[in-house]
Amino acid sequence: MLAFLPLPQVLLNFCGLTMYNAFPDKVTLKGSPLLAPFICVRIVTRGDYPQLVQTNVNRNLNRCLDAGLEHFMIEVVTDKPLHLAKNRRIQETVVPVDYKTKSGALFKARALQYCLENNVNSLSDSDWIVHLDEETLLTDNSIRGILNFVIDGRHSFGQGLITYANEDVVNWITTLADSFRVADDMGKLRLQFSLFHRPLLSWKGSYVVTQVKAEREVTFDNGPDGSIAEDCFFAMKAYSMGYTFNFIEGEMWEKSPFTLWDFVQQRKRWLQGILLVVHSKQIPLGKKVWLGISCYSWVTMPLSTSNIILAGLCPIPCPPLVDFTCAFIASVSIYMYVFGVIKSISLYRFGIIKFILCIVGAVATIPFNIVIENLAVIWGLFGNKHKFYIVNKDLRPPQILV
Numbered sequence: 001m002l003a004f005l006p007l008p009q010v011l012l013n014f015c016g017l018t019m020y021n022a023f024p025d026k027v028t029l030k031g032s033p034l035l036a037p038f039i040c041v042r043i044v045t046r047g048d049y050p051q052l053v054q055t056n057v058n059r060n061l062n063r064c065l066d067a068g069l070e071h072f073m074i075e076v077v078t079d080k081p082l083h084l085a086k087n088r089r090i091q092e093t094v095v096p097v098d099y100k101t102k103s104g105a106l107f108k109a110r111a112l113q114y115c116l117e118n119n120v121n122s123l124s125d126s127d128w129i130v131h132l133d134e135e136t137l138l139t140d141n142s143i144r145g146i147l148n149f150v151i152d153g154r155h156s157f158g159q160g161l162i163t164y165a166n167e168d169v170v171n172w173i174t175t176l177a178d179s180f181r182v183a184d185d186m187g188k189l190r191l192q193f194s195l196f197h198r199p200l201l202s203w204k205g206s207y208v209v210t211q212v213k214a215e216r217e218v219t220f221d222n223g224p225d226g227s228i229a230e231d232c233f234f235a236m237k238a239y240s241m242g243y244t245f246n247f248i249e250g251e252m253w254e255k256s257p258f259t260l261w262d263f264v265q266q267r268k269r270w271l272q273g274i275l276l277v278v279h280s281k282q283i284p285l286g287k288k289v290w291l292g293i294s295c296y297s298w299v300t301m302p303l304s305t306s307n308i309i310l311a312g313l314c315p316i317p318c319p320p321l322v323d324f325t326c327a328f329i330a331s332v333s334i335y336m337y338v339f340g341v342i343k344s345i346s347l348y349r350f351g352i353i354k355f356i357l358c359i360v361g362a363v364a365t366i367p368f369n370i371v372i373e374n375l376a377v378i379w380g381l382f383g384n385k386h387k388f389y390i391v392n393k394d395l396r397p398p399q400i401l402v
Contacts, residue, residue, distance in 0.1 A: 047080030143251030179340025229273020
């Protein structure tokens with residue numbers, strides 16, 4: 001029965017990838033940017049890589065201006081002063097060392113909650129926030145998609161696609177392994193937001209668009225247990241409060257982890273954070289049942305993986321329905337790697353030979369990914385669950401600012 005735990009997530013991915021156009025045309029604006037509400041692009045960083053932050057802030061600023069965005073600002077929330085270049089559209093918010101939330105929120109959740117405090121927040125309830133990680137890059141399509149979403153205004157929260165094979169690829173193994181996440185965005189994420197308008201299986205922590213009033217009502221002040229996967233906790237809490245979500249057209253760009261060590265650490269933190277959400281008493285059971293099934297399909301992965309070996313050593317006849325279900329889960333999962341590459345890799349940029357090699361390489365990374373996920377599960381279950389590991393996204397060494 002353990003092999004059936006991934007079935008709900010696999011069904012969502014299968015339906016999402018088949019029901020909707022997976023390769024839509026360029027996003028078209030449905031209203032004038034002049035009529036759009038004010039948008040704050042909020043980037044949270046610890047402050048270890050000021051050059052990376054400054055470079056990406058400048059790129060995102062220019063991208064917004066080129067896309068015709070009028071009413072916006074970019075806010076960088078940091079634990080350490082970055083001394084960003086002065087610009088009327090750029091605001092640097094430094095979280096005081098002695099700042100504490102009421103529930104004891106930590107890490108990124110603490111920084112996000114600081115921005116919502118009455119004496120800090122300068123946004124009105126009708127404004128919107130676009131949450132990005134420090135390495136996330138906007139595109140013209142994502143900006144137009146965000147404008148369409150906020151002008152429509154029917155849903156308080158939204159999220160879109162992130163791809164990882166853009167510009168210079170640092171680590172091909174982790175990038176190809178992340179092709180699964182691209183398909184997950186276009187399948188599960190898109191279906192649950194476009195059809196159900198609910199985060200049945202949570203969402204990501206970047207490319208998050210929220211209305212200020214709704215974000216302040218939900219809050220990130222959710223204690224230590226809500227601080228490891230603060231994005232997941234926030235989404236499930238908003239879901240339990242009756243808020244609705246929608247999918248945003250247009251992709252953003254990020255980088256996959258540069259090293260295998262960072263890749264394992266990233267997965268370990270995700271597992272630990274989601275486990276804390278699933279076991280939190282703050283989230284009603286009825287709102288997290290599907291997330292719980294998905295999470296425990298991950299937790300039991302070592303047992304499911306062992307079945308592959310045991311099935312060969314000690315074969316046991318199974319009913320045709322069981323064989324079909326297992327084959328369906330496996331085939332959809334393999335297809336998602338292939339789809340992720342096709343969605344991420346430009347045929348015109350790489351050429352047909354490299355394009356095919358990338359598809360083959362993505363399938364070849366599946367055993368590697370299984371090993372990594374198993375390591376993350378074992379380590380995550382027995383390791384410290386309240387440690388927030390930050391993946392390095394800058395090849396340059398950290399700067400020490402005085």
